[in-house]
Amino acid sequence: MSLVQRALSGDYPRSRVLAVALLLILVGLALAPFVFPGTRSLNVAAKVCVFILLVASYDLLLGYTGIVSFAHTMFFGIGAYGIAIAATKLGPTWGSLALGCVAALLCSVVLSLVIGLLSLRVKTIFFAMITLAVASFFSILASQLSDFTGGEDGLTFKLPVSLAPGTKLLETAVFGVEINGKVLSYYIVFFGALFLFLALLRIVNSPFGRVLQAIRENDFRAEAIGYRGVVYRSVANCLSALAATAAGILYAIWLRYAGPDTTLSLDIMIDILLMVVIGGMGTMYGAAIGATLFIIAQNYLQDLMKLGTDAAAGIPLLPNLIHPDRWLLWLGILFILSVYYFPTGIVGRLRGVK
Amino acid sequence: MPAPNAAEHPVLETHGLTISFGGHVAVDGVSCAFHSGTLTAIVGPNGAGKTTYFNLISGQLRPTAGRVSLFGEDITMLPAPQRTRRGMGRAFQLTNLFPQLTVLENVRLAVQSHARMGLNLFSVWSGHVELIERAGHYLERTALADRRDMLASALPHGDQRKLEVAILLALEPDIFMFDEPTAGMSVDEVPVILELIHGIKQQQDKTVLLVEHKMDVVRSLADRIIVLHQGELVADGNPAEVIASPIVQQAYLGVAVEAA
Numbered sequence A: 001m002s003l004v005q006r007a008l009s010g011d012y013p014r015s016r017v018l019a020v021a022l023l024l025i026l027v028g029l030a031l032a033p034f035v036f037p038g039t040r041s042l043n044v045a046a047k048v049c050v051f052i053l054l055v056a057s058y059d060l061l062l063g064y065t066g067i068v069s070f071a072h073t074m075f076f077g078i079g080a081y082g083i084a085i086a087a088t089k090l091g092p093t094w095g096s097l098a099l100g101c102v103a104a105l106l107c108s109v110v111l112s113l114v115i116g117l118l119s120l121r122v123k124t125i126f127f128a129m130i131t132l133a134v135a136s137f138f139s140i141l142a143s144q145l146s147d148f149t150g151g152e153d154g155l156t157f158k159l160p161v162s163l164a165p166g167t168k169l170l171e172t173a174v175f176g177v178e179i180n181g182k183v184l185s186y187y188i189v190f191f192g193a194l195f196l197f198l199a200l201l202r203i204v205n206s207p208f209g210r211v212l213q214a215i216r217e218n219d220f221r222a223e224a225i226g227y228r229g230v231v232y233r234s235v236a237n238c239l240s241a242l243a244a245t246a247a248g249i250l251y252a253i254w255l256r257y258a259g260p261d262t263t264l265s266l267d268i269m270i271d272i273l274l275m276v277v278i279g280g281m282g283t284m285y286g287a288a289i290g291a292t293l294f295i296i297a298q299n300y301l302q303d304l305m306k307l308g309t310d311a312a313a314g315i316p317l318l319p320n321l322i323h324p325d326r327w328l329l330w331l332g333i334l335f336i337l338s339v340y341y342f343p344t345g346i347v348g349r350l351r352g353v354k
Numbered sequence B: 001m002p003a004p005n006a007a008e009h010p011v012l013e014t015h016g017l018t019i020s021f022g023g024h025v026a027v028d029g030v031s032c033a034f035h036s037g038t039l040t041a042i043v044g045p046n047g048a049g050k051t052t053y054f055n056l057i058s059g060q061l062r063p064t065a066g067r068v069s070l071f072g073e074d075i076t077m078l079p080a081p082q083r084t085r086r087g088m089g090r091a092f093q094l095t096n097l098f099p100q101l102t103v104l105e106n107v108r109l110a111v112q113s114h115a116r117m118g119l120n121l122f123s124v125w126s127g128h129v130e131l132i133e134r135a136g137h138y139l140e141r142t143a144l145a146d147r148r149d150m151l152a153s154a155l156p157h158g159d160q161r162k163l164e165v166a167i168l169l170a171l172e173p174d175i176f177m178f179d180e181p182t183a184g185m186s187v188d189e190v191p192v193i194l195e196l197i198h199g200i201k202q203q204q205d206k207t208v209l210l211v212e213h214k215m216d217v218v219r220s221l222a223d224r225i226i227v228l229h230q231g232e233l234v235a236d237g238n239p240a241e242v243i244a245s246p247i248v249q250q251a252y253l254g255v256a257v258e259a260a
């Protein structure tokens, strides 16, 4: 097996346009500190990395297993808060970061297994409701326990000194870019997300992943040939929660902050749903495409619209319609159009699935 | 104590097996033992409870009363997947496939289940060539090899019935349960399935339960016939006896023979 074949688990893009798009995303993200060195654009790049992983882990549940969960941001938050609490309470050392990671991952395993075993035996709608309830409870808890979590303000924290923006790691600049703690943090996020994305791609292409698709197709028959649905759904739920927790850890490392608005909010849950549907459910690559497009739109659509408003000044009504405050409206319209015209998502469309 | 003689111990047994759906008793106190090396045909008019009896045996339904035992062990409360893992295999009357997966994948999943590889998380499925080859073998035996890359939902009805049987074979069970395997097949497709069932019956360590309406099929394959009527077991014996018995003659087989 070639290296690429192994890295992709034999699951190729199967469309030239998709392959080119994925390669562009990969190269763009890999070189972001050099190609897009501005603070804002590097923030967007890091967020894209994190959300590709987060959306891919949601696709494992929704697209591959057919489970609707609203608790994904909760696991994302557990990762972010795990690091943040450990760093604030125990100091900005590598040891406390490691402890925060382990504690967050353990917490997610236990919580996802409990939710799964309690509710994955029955109808998926019941599971969806349980996850919504648990996630709401969790975000209330996070805002109430303000001694621990910083409440609504969240926690701003320091990282070990080698990750601090002010730390110069190399004497000489590379391609005119100073190699500092911020660049190192970016690459931790980039490689962490890349590795875990490929791990998820492996899981969906494993014998286990094939069973998940069988359960999604016909769980009655899957049981009849010897696969226990509750076991497979629980393992998928647990793996998905772990990957979301890891995404939260990476995001908090990048932001040096964890708060309800960046991780726990229901808005993010809806964003994840949009990204997975726009990209194409049950494809993994759809997560990469959906997250990239969505986050770029989220960050730059408003700018584009501002340009448009200025240009259209004097024309009646038009400036109002494309005022930056209407960006969510336009995003909504884009979403409806994309679901209408590409029901299988962008990846499904590119692969020629009708 | 002398070692129990395996041949005398039933592989599968039901004791007073009963289920009622809101007052309607679909299976009513059926006690019956099945031995290896035997093909038992289960006959009876539509709605007699044959499929429901199968559902109770293979674990899709829980009985209201009574017990099921497998290799001498009580499995009444055991869920379906564990029964499959202990050697029960079932082909469904109403075709029940993975419609959006290929024909090969439908069978490969059964092979993978038998190989206990479902929880293998970190290897690539297509790298397990031996599973794919085994699946191909079962497709050949059911004359489906040239359809392997089609989606199951795109198969004609007769081929979907064959795929049901291929999945059952791929589970390599000790107990084969066929629920009207040839129903809806065209005349030239039927012999493939009957030869397969005949081949299984030749293996002395296999137990076959066959629900079948066509009397000529039952006559040629069955070692024993049991008759269900309104959920009750009303006749049990060797084919000649049962077919000749007055109750069977007048009540159902007269009808069934005419219909066949």
Ligand SMILES: Nc1ncnc2c1ncn2[C@@H]1O[C@H](COP(=O)(O)OP(=O)(O)O)[C@@H](O)[C@H]1O
Residues within 6 Å of the ligand: B021, B026, B044, B045, B046, B047, B048, B049, B050, B051, B052, B053
């Ligand atoms: N899940 C169910 N709920 C209610 N009634 C059922 C159910 N399954 C079967 N029955 C009833 O049980 C009786 C026996 O059905 P079935 O076992 O399918 O008969 P057969 O296979 O002998 O034709 C029928 O009257 C059927 O309507």
Ligand SMILES: [Mg+2]
Residues within 6 Å of the ligand: B050, B051, B052, B093, B179
């Ligand atoms: Mg029936």
